[in-house]
Every structure is written in structure tokens, then in C-alpha cells.
Amino acid sequence: MEQPKLEDPKLDFTEQEKTELTKPWQELSSLMEEGSSEQLQEFLAGISPSDTALAISRLKAEEQNRLVTLLGPEDAAEMLEDISEVQAADIIEELPPEQAAAILEELDSDHVVDLLGEMDEEDADAIIEQMAPEDAEEARQFLKYAPDTAGGLMISEYLDFRSSQSVKDVLDDFQNNREEYAYYDVQYLYITDEQGRLEGVLRMRDLLFPKRSTALGDLMIANPFKINVDASLEELENFFEDHDLFGVPVVDGEGRMLGVVMPEAVESAGQERSVKQFLGFSGIIGGEEFRSMPLLSRCGRRLSWLSLNIVLNIAAASVIALYTDTLAAAIALAVFLPMVSDMSGCSGNQAVAVSMRELSLGLVRPAELFWVLGKEAALGLINGLALGLILGGVAFLWKGNMFLGLVVGGALALNTLVAVSMGGLIPLVLKRLKLDPALVSSPLLTTVTDMCGFFFVLSFASLVLDKI
Structure with missing residues (x-):
């Protein structure tokens, strides 16, 4: 029995009811069982791109392949334009090269190159071999250009x-x-x-x-x-x-x-760059991640980042191990250790963000280390003194001990200076080394601020241990 369309004016559903009634992946599965390509085309044409992406992501791999086969090259290409390039590339890779080539030939040249660029080189070459000679030569030529350049973003459909x-x-x-x-x-x-x-x-x-x-x-x-x-x-x-x-x-x-x-391609590339930077800062490496991807693949992507972080955290914690006697004698210091490292880390991340933005806009060059250092050190000195006075004052009011206030306040002031200076420099250094600043800056800065913060607090405390 045919289901009523939600846009029917006779049906006055609330948004919540629409959500409960609409499970597009189930409808797709049902239509695929019937094997009607015409009904599949009508259904996909009647739902939004976001619903299309949702439905495709919830289908099993074999169902995705069957859907693409039922639709035919032209309609399959139109459907793939509504989903992410990563997901589209995964679907294309699972198809026979001849079928994949037929679908790609229905897409704009820039989209073809984007999808081929997401695939393994062997799979991409096999698909290109099945394309028409003119299209294959064009694809090979376009793949030579970096994705975020004019060559990587241009289209060949012009008059x-x-x-x-x-x-x-x-x-x-x-x-x-x-x-x-x-x-x-x-x-x-x-x-x-x-x-x-x-x-x-x-x-x-x-x-x-x-x-x-x-x-x-x-x-x-x-x-x-x-x-x-x-x-x-x-x-x-x-x-x-x-x-x-x-x-x-x-x-x-x-x-x-x-x-x-x-201009739309440039705007889209800028948005993708921002997403990749956000994912990099968040510890999602190796490209985009979706929960529809294989479990072990997702685990591997996250563990590669977390494993690096645990090593760096062990290095930072080793500083505390060197001063266990000091920490045991002045247990109040344990309250302020995370404050010093966290506040300095926040200051350092601000400097990282400014350097990343200026690098992207071309307002600073990777070689201008001393210029950036001078600008950030001046700011770090002022902010460090301000934050040190606040935290030192809190420590003094809590314990009534001036030396405790001097230890934690001085440590925060000095660590803020270090963190801001390092935060400004690390992206520039990584850029010169041809590494991704968005991916590596955060864990490096966190390790530096933690190690220096712990060292400053505990070493200063050791000098006046009998007074605190």
C-alpha cells in the first residue's frame, strides 16, 4: 500500500510526527525490494539533500551498490552529489570499474577529480582506464594539481x-x-x-x-x-x-x-579547510569520520591520535615524579598545578589560533619567527603578570601564606609567557617543516605548557619549601 506523502496539505503533522514517520532509509530499502528504478528516482527527487545523505549512510554496503545499479549512471551521479565526497568515494570504490567510470562521466570535472582523489591510487587508476579516452586524459591531468589550488578547483566545462x-x-x-x-x-x-x-x-x-x-x-x-x-x-x-x-x-x-x-568552488573549499582544521584540533585525523564507517577503521583513526597524546602526557607527568617530596611536603600545591597548566594552555591556544589565521590569510610568513616572538612575548608578559596576580592573590587569601601566592602566581606568569610565545611560533615552525599546523600544534603546546607549568610550580616551591 502506497504511503501518503508528508507534503499532502490534507495531512497536518507536527515536525516531531514527521520525524517519527519519515525514515528514508527504510523507504529506500522497500523500493529497492520492488526493483522499480522509476519510483526510486521519484522518491530521491522528493526528499532534501540532507535526507538523501542520511538515507544512504544507513544502508548497508550491498544495499548502496544495488541502489546505484538500479538508478543508472545519470541518476546515481545526481544522488552522489548530495552526499559527502568521502562517502561517495567509498560507494564508487565498491563498484566494478566500468560501472564506476560510467557514473563519474556524468559528473562535473571538478567533482570527478575530488572523488578520485579520495580513493586509493590503484582503484582510481582502474576506474580511469575505463573512462572515455578524452575524459581519462583530463582526469589524469587534473589529478596532478593540489586540491586547494586553482588547478584542483577548476572545471573544464567552458566555452x-x-x-x-x-x-x-x-x-x-x-x-x-x-x-x-x-x-x-x-x-x-x-x-x-x-x-x-x-x-x-x-x-x-x-x-x-x-x-x-x-x-x-x-x-x-x-x-x-x-x-x-x-x-x-x-x-x-x-x-x-x-x-x-x-x-x-x-x-x-x-x-x-x-x-x-x-566562486562557489572557492567558498566550498574554504569551508572544507575550516572543517579539516576543526577536526585536526579535535583529534580526528586521516580525513572525515562518520559513524557509518567500519568500526575498526574509526578506532584506528582515533587511537593514532590518542596514543600520541598519552605518550606526551606521560612525559609531562614525569616532571611531577621528580618532585614528589616537594609535593608531599606542600600538598596545597596540588590544587594549583592544573590551574597553572590549564590557564597557560588557554593563553597558548589563543596564540596558535592567531598564527593559524594569519598564515591562512598570508599576513605572516613561516620565516618571520622573531617578529612573531616579539609580538607574542610582549602580550604574554602583560597577560602573565595579570593572571599571576589574580591566582597568587587567591592562594594568599586561601592559606594566608605570601610565599605560596608568590610561587603559584610567579609560575603562572612565567608559564603564560612561555605558552604564548610557543603558541605563536609552533604553527610557523611546523609550516616550514611542511607539517600540518592544525594537526600537531595542539598536542605539542599542551605538553610544553604542562611540563613547564609543573616544573615552575614545583621548582619554585622547592626553593622556599620551609616557608610554605
Whole structure:
């Protein structure tokens, strides 16, 4: 019996009732059992992209494969656009190379490269071998570029003509290839020479009023904006902030046009970068993680980070082991040890965040260590003294012991100076070493602040042990 559609105006369900009634993965499973590709297409077209992603993630691997097979290449490609690249790549990898290639050929070039980049090299090569020769060569070429560069973000679906061609030639070409061009995001026409070098750009509206015999060279904007294929994501972000354009042509070192970067692709890449940085700071390494992934794979990703952290924590705790006698003689110090390390860690993480942001915007270079050190040390000295006075005052009021206040206050002040200075420098050093600052900065800084904080408190206390 066919279920009623929730959008039926006769049915007035609350949002909670809709949630209880709507389990899209169950509906997908039911439709797959019936084997009707037409009903599957209608169902997926009628739900939101988020519901599509939810439904696909709850299906078993064999069900995902069957769904893709029932839909066919074109509809399967449309469905994969609604889910994350990691999940889409996992589904594609499980398919026979011929079937996977047929689906990828229905996607935009930039999406194809993104998916192939998420796969094992062997699987990606097997799929490329099954693609049409022209598409395969294009995929191999695009895979040479780093993902966060103009080459990695550009699309190859653009229209180029010669300056000697007329408006009539363009309109005739549009008519003859209307089915293919219908899937292009055409805002501009690009004028290139016989070697493919970019000469000019033509807005679509420029074709509306001139005579059909007018040559494109007379209408084009010569020497248009363009960007090099190796341009970084930061350069692209800055470009689109300064220029309100629908896209920018990408050229190689000799000026040959290779593709077009759309502002939406740059914005999406920026969001992905932010997500990866957040995951890195949170200890999720090796890419994105979803709970639909294999359990052992998820455990391995998390343990690789946690194992590093436990080693670093043991190193920090070893400092306390060296001063067990001091800690036993002045047990009040145990209350302040975590405060000193945690407060300094917070100050250090602020410095890390500023360095990471300035690196991403190009406002600081990895070689400018002394400049950053000077800026952060001045700030760390002032904030350290302020925080030290507060914590030292609390210690004095609690125990009525001036020396206890001096020990914990002085330790916090000095450790804040160290933490802020190190927090500003660590991302720059890691960047110079070609390591990911977002992934490594946090555990390194935590270890440094813990070890130094424990050392400062316990060593200062040892000097005045008989007075506290």
C-alpha cells in the first residue's frame, strides 16, 4: 500500500510526527525490494539533500551498490552529489570499474577529480582506464594539481571561440550543441587563439544586440582577469573578494587556458579547510569520520591520535615524579598545578589560533619567527603578570601564606609567557617543516605548557619549601 506523502496539505503533522514517520532509509530499502528504478528516482527527487545523505549512510554496503545499479549512471551521479565526497568515494570504490567510470562521466570535472582523489591510487587508476579516452586524459591531468589550488578547483566545462568567429557562429554552435551545453554553467565565453592562449572574454549579454556578422574580437574584453593554475586557495579567496565575477579563467605558465574557477568552488573549499582544521584540533585525523564507517577503521583513526597524546602526557607527568617530596611536603600545591597548566594552555591556544589565521590569510610568513616572538612575548608578559596576580592573590587569601601566592602566581606568569610565545611560533615552525599546523600544534603546546607549568610550580616551591 502506497504511503501518503508528508507534503499532502490534507495531512497536518507536527515536525516531531514527521520525524517519527519519515525514515528514508527504510523507504529506500522497500523500493529497492520492488526493483522499480522509476519510483526510486521519484522518491530521491522528493526528499532534501540532507535526507538523501542520511538515507544512504544507513544502508548497508550491498544495499548502496544495488541502489546505484538500479538508478543508472545519470541518476546515481545526481544522488552522489548530495552526499559527502568521502562517502561517495567509498560507494564508487565498491563498484566494478566500468560501472564506476560510467557514473563519474556524468559528473562535473571538478567533482570527478575530488572523488578520485579520495580513493586509493590503484582503484582510481582502474576506474580511469575505463573512462572515455578524452575524459581519462583530463582526469589524469587534473589529478596532478593540489586540491586547494586553482588547478584542483577548476572545471573544464567552458566555452571558447576564436576572435575571428562571428556572433552567428556562436549562436549556431549553441543551437547545435544545446543538449550538451544545457549542463554547463555558462556566464562568459572565452576567446582563445589557435594554441589555446587566452585573448579575451565575452559576457553572454554582449551577444544580444550586435549584428550577427560582428566578429567576436570586436566585442570581447581584451586582457581579462585570469589566474595561474598554481594559485593557492588564499589567492583565490582574495581575488573573489576584490572582484565580483561569476568565474575566473585559469591559465598555465604560457597563458594557455585550462579551465574556470567558480566562486562557489572557492567558498566550498574554504569551508572544507575550516572543517579539516576543526577536526585536526579535535583529534580526528586521516580525513572525515562518520559513524557509518567500519568500526575498526574509526578506532584506528582515533587511537593514532590518542596514543600520541598519552605518550606526551606521560612525559609531562614525569616532571611531577621528580618532585614528589616537594609535593608531599606542600600538598596545597596540588590544587594549583592544573590551574597553572590549564590557564597557560588557554593563553597558548589563543596564540596558535592567531598564527593559524594569519598564515591562512598570508599576513605572516613561516620565516618571520622573531617578529612573531616579539609580538607574542610582549602580550604574554602583560597577560602573565595579570593572571599571576589574580591566582597568587587567591592562594594568599586561601592559606594566608605570601610565599605560596608568590610561587603559584610567579609560575603562572612565567608559564603564560612561555605558552604564548610557543603558541605563536609552533604553527610557523611546523609550516616550514611542511607539517600540518592544525594537526600537531595542539598536542605539542599542551605538553610544553604542562611540563613547564609543573616544573615552575614545583621548582619554585622547592626553593622556599620551609616557608610554605
